[in-house]
Amino acid sequence: MKFATKAIHAGQEADPTTGAVMTPIYQTSTYKQASPGEHKGFEYSRGTNPTRKALEDCLAALENGKFGMAFSSGMAATDTVLRLLKPGDEVVTGDDLYGGSYRIFTKVYAEYGIKFVFVNTSDASEVEKALTEKTKLIWIETPTNPTLKIADIASIGRVAKKYDVLFVVDNTFASPYLQNPLDLGADIVMHSATKYLNGHSDVVMGALVMRSEALYQKLWFYYNAVGGTPGPQDAFLALRGLKTLHVRMKAHCENARLVAAFLKDHPKVEKIYWPGLVDHPGHDLAKKQMRDFGGMISIVLRDADLQETFRVASRFQVFTLAESLGGVESLVNHPASMTHGSIPKDAREKVGVVDNLLRLSVGIEDPEDLIADLGRVLR
Numbered sequence: 001m002k003f004a005t006k007a008i009h010a011g012q013e014a015d016p017t018t019g020a021v022m023t024p025i026y027q028t029s030t031y032k033q034a035s036p037g038e039h040k041g042f043e044y045s046r047g048t049n050p051t052r053k054a055l056e057d058c059l060a061a062l063e064n065g066k067f068g069m070a071f072s073s074g075m076a077a078t079d080t081v082l083r084l085l086k087p088g089d090e091v092v093t094g095d096d097l098y099g100g101s102y103r104i105f106t107k108v109y110a111e112y113g114i115k116f117v118f119v120n121t122s123d124a125s126e127v128e129k130a131l132t133e134k135t136k137l138i139w140i141e142t143p144t145n146p147t148l149k150i151a152d153i154a155s156i157g158r159v160a161k162k163y164d165v166l167f168v169v170d171n172t173f174a175s176p177y178l179q180n181p182l183d184l185g186a187d188i189v190m191h192s193a194t195k196y197l198n199g200h201s202d203v204v205m206g207a208l209v210m211r212s213e214a215l216y217q218k219l220w221f222y223y224n225a226v227g228g229t230p231g232p233q234d235a236f237l238a239l240r241g242l243k244t245l246h247v248r249m250k251a252h253c254e255n256a257r258l259v260a261a262f263l264k265d266h267p268k269v270e271k272i273y274w275p276g277l278v279d280h281p282g283h284d285l286a287k288k289q290m291r292d293f294g295g296m297i298s299i300v301l302r303d304a305d306l307q308e309t310f311r312v313a314s315r316f317q318v319f320t321l322a323e324s325l326g327g328v329e330s331l332v333n334h335p336a337s338m339t340h341g342s343i344p345k346d347a348r349e350k351v352g353v354v355d356n357l358l359r360l361s362v363g364i365e366d367p368e369d370l371i372a373d374l375g376r377v378l379r
């Protein structure tokens, strides 16, 4: 099956008891057993729930994986992967990460004796150089957040294989519609399903997808033991959102193309980051490993201090000033004070998260209205 058919059908049989075409919201914590241990595959909803299972099977299909797991947030998904590590282990990761990932690495797991090494993942040889005997995990994002650097998943995958290190790709920014890391050598794909997968800014959820059953069993042990599980209502909403992922992503990419073309030569824009632009350093690689360039654009405002940047960010009428991304509505975010506020100033400025950087999540409204809004605000 191809992508759109999988998005609409994978994991979603008509309900066996009633014939309901849409997967019901199984709002139940527990399941009747005929005799102790004899059940229909569901025992207790911390571990398994039918609505969630439909979503997990659909996610697995979209990422060309075998096993999907849905979590109460992207961070809960990340946390479950990190539980595979032991004190003394090392992780090689990107220097341009989602702020919450940086925070859980440095403020939570570093306290348990795990070492995190931050490198420029757009150069696979930097990743290889940072590996030691103790490295157990490589964790990357591509495109990165917020400066949209592109990492070569296949090259890093080869490095991971060569040194027998687990390789995780946070695929939140691309979504499975644009890129499938498991096909390029990743062991686990992680998602904040809050973003493009659900796509309507009404659910917080995370996901992992993998092919190895042994790895799935290990992760599922922590999943069930720790309990970062989402409720069935949210699983239903995310499943509904997934059905239009391909339609939405096409529109996000097309609108981003038009918005980027408008901003690229705008006198108030000093710098623009969008992998679809030919002078973006990751453009050729993005063209190779992604099917399109995504809906995220970051810009650096010319001659704007923090106050002027705040003024610009507060004047939008169609874009909404808010954290998050990937919903049908356009959002603008000030990374330095919002999503990346938990990263120390010098660390974030080194990777381009300066005070006059704004990140746009280009929605699927009429592009003329988005461009008019940007034009008015920048004037």
Ligand SMILES: *Cc1c(COP(=O)(O)O)cnc(C)c1O
Pocket (backbone or CB within 6 Å): 073, 074, 075, 076, 098, 100, 101, 141, 145, 170, 172, 173, 191, 192, 193, 194, 195, 204, 205, 206
């Ligand atoms: C939002 C986000 C996360 C965290 O996910 P939550 O659902 O907010 O917990 C992780 N990685 C990236 C790239 C994100 O954008």
